[in-house]
Amino acid sequence: MYPVKLDVDYPEKLSRGVLLLRTFFGVIYVMIPHGFCLFFYGIAAMFVQFIAWWAILFTGRYPKGMFDFVVGYYRWSMRVNGYMGYMTDEYPPFNGRP
Numbered sequence: 001m002y003p004v005k006l007d008v009d010y011p012e013k014l015s016r017g018v019l020l021l022r023t024f025f026g027v028i029y030v031m032i033p034h035g036f037c038l039f040f041y042g043i044a045a046m047f048v049q050f051i052a053w054w055a056i057l058f059t060g061r062y063p064k065g066m067f068d069f070v071v072g073y074y075r076w077s078m079r080v081n082g083y084m085g086y087m088t089d090e091y092p093p094f095n096g097r098p
Contacts, residue, residue: 006078008087018089026084030092034080037094038073045073072096 022030052066072095079092 008082011088014086015089019086022084022086030080030084034076034092034094038077038080041073041076041096045070 048066048069052062052070055061055063055066074096075098076092076094076096082088083090083092
């Protein structure tokens, strides 16, 4: 089992224009589309985690598909949080792929 590791590079220079745009309109162009999708993805991930708990209880293993689904949710969520937390200028993609 490996611990969770988060690497965030220190940005040497951030765009001031993107910063202003994100500060004033971030809720509209980031949180509405991503938040809407992540809300339903999060509900599904919660149910998958519940089912996976039972699978782990009886088999002793986390099913790969369920694991990938939940990790995809956390990846996507962390990308949106990083973008809205001004840690990166890269707009988060609409998926949980690496």
